[in-house]
Amino acid sequence: MGIASKQRASIAGTLARASLVPLAVAAYAFTLHWIYLNLITSNFRYLGYGYTTPDVYTLIFTYMAAAALAFILPNRLRNPSDILLWILYIVAVAPAILIPPYAGYQDASEAALAGIGIALAYAVSIVGARRQPEIPIQPLAKPLSGTSFWILLGVYSAFVYLMIYFTLGLSLDFISLLDVYDQRDEYREGLAGGGAIVGYLVSTQANVVNPLIIAYGLLKRRWYLLALGVLGQAILYSGTGFKTVLFSVPAVFIFAFILRHGRQIRTTWLIWGGVGVAAMAAIVDEIQGGILWTSLFSRRFLITPGVLTAVYMKYFADNPKALLSNSVLEGITTDHYGLPPARVIGYHMTANYEAAANANIFADGFANFGAAGVLGAAVILAIYLRFLDRASAGLPLRVSGLVVIMPAVALSNTSMLTGLLSHGLIAAVLLLALFPREPVAPVKEILPTAPIRDRRQSSKLHRLQGVASPARARSQ
Structure with a gap:
């Protein structure tokens, strides 16, 4: 293909993307709005899911901000950073921009300013993580041999499950999705009784190690590894009651299928996937006469990050910032609340000091340092994504990409610092850097x-x- 033909193809592709992306984002925005108005507020108003008729111009403005972000996101999935950016956009960033205008916590100007602020910050993460394709990514560390790596991973996993057994007990009894809250209370009581370290081990095992085992089992068709990874997630779900652990298994399988057909699948399909999941949950609930699936998928994963962003930004705009006084800067900065931001907002919404309203990295950044905290979270994310791509250099995307799915989802309801230390972001970089690479055959062979x-x-x-x-x- 000549240079002129390539230029024409590039222009045609850009024009097609310029029409398809806004359409997909419009469908996503409409779906979130309809579900929030018709299903969420009527069933969960007591939890703070209110509704205010939005200003039309604010809706248009925030939609344009969300569509512009989607347009500059990678149009192909080439690196694990691309996957993390897209997942975080769908489950946290887009809802945080689109939902506040009608959540009832901010007025029109506040919602518009917050939306453009988050969009600009996330654009920093996107641009900061982008690389020139002709520049090869340098590996972060020397990988281990296959035998050494799998021995190390096996020893670590055995240690995790032994710690769970002696601290909390192990069970393979499947817990109903309606009974997970009782199991979570038991899990937290076990951690409070001296098993705090187990919480970090469980997060790493559930978010990174088991998905890595499943991903490699799928790639190499080693079904015993696939079974071990799925069994491990079942054990962790039974012990913790965390629904994200249970849903991580189908999420890994879905993305494995997507990455297997990566050259044919455009990333706008990921937005349509979010639309489809939310719509399907609503249809199933309509048939069954309940609200279970909409609550699990739409409310939990999509609606809540948007609502809590509005609550955080309104509350901490009118009150003193937290300044990480309950975290790494404890004793250095002034503690105005005596509680972390999640508990402050939880009490603000429910009048219950035990309620923890965990929000995404940008809402938490604003709670601690205002607009500077939002930008700081974006810069840290961009730096992390650079290290992530370096750590995964030379690995199939069907391995490295599947490892970042759950850490990306975790960023929708935690701070950047907590995500790095407690939810597997750093662990993902370390494991991918040490993961054995297969030798590349010389050209002559x-x-x-x-x-x-x-x-x-x-x-x-x-x-x-x-x-x-x-x-x-x-x-x-």
């Missing part, structure tokens, strides 16, 4: 041995060998 009759095939072969083709040599 993969060249065809059959007689070459096609001139085009001959030219391609000589380019691979680094020499001029006979026809070009004669012309020179």
Whole structure:
């Protein structure tokens, strides 16, 4: 293909994307609005899910901000950073921009300013993580051999499950989705009774280690590894009651399918996937006469990050910032509340000091340092994504990409610092950096041995060998 043809194809692709992306974001925005108005507020108003008729211009403004972000996001999934950015956009960033205008906590100008602030901050993360494709990514560390890596991972996993057994007990009894809250209370009581370290081990095992085992089992069709990873998630779900652990298994399978057909699948399909999941949950609930699936998927994963963003930004705009006084800056900055931001907002919404309203990285950044905290979270995320891509250099995306799914979801309801230390972000970088790489065969070993009759095939072969083709040599 000539240069002119490539330019025309590039322009055509950009124009197609310029029309398809706004359409997908509009469908997503409409779906979130309809579900929030018709299903969420009527069933969960007592939890703070209110509704105010939005200003039309604010809706248009925030929609344009969300669509612009989607347009500058990667249009192909090439690195694990691309996957993390897209997941975080769908489950946290887009809802945080689109929902506040009608959540009832901010007025029109506040919601608009907050939306554009989050959009600009996330644009910093997107641009900061972007690389020139012709510049190879340098590995972060020397990988381990296959035997050493799997021994290390096996020893670590055995240690985690033994710690769970002696601290909390192990069970394979499947817990109903309606009974998970009782199990969570038991889990928290166990952690409070001296098993705090177990919480970090469980998060790493559930968010990173088991998905890595499942991903490699799928890639190599080693079904015993696949079974071990799924069994491990079942054990952790039974012990903790965390629904995200249970839903991580189908999420990994879905993304494994997406990445297997990565060249044919456009990233706008991910937005349509979010629309489809929310719509399907609403349809099933309508058929069953309940609200379970909408609560699990739409309210929990999509609506709540948007509502809590509005609550956080309104409350901490009118009150003193937290300044990480309950975290790494404890004793250095002034503690105005005696509670972390999640508990402050939980009490603000429910009058219950035990309620923890965990929000996404940008809402937490604002709670601690205002607009500077939002930008700081974006910069830290961009730096992390650079390290993530370096750590995964040389690995199939069907391995490295699946490892970041759950850490990305975790960022929708936690701070950047907590995500790094407690929810597997750093652990993902370390494991991917140490993961064994398969040797690449030399060019001469993969060249065809059959007689070459096609001139085009001959030219391609000589380019691979680094020499001029006979026809070009004669012309020179």
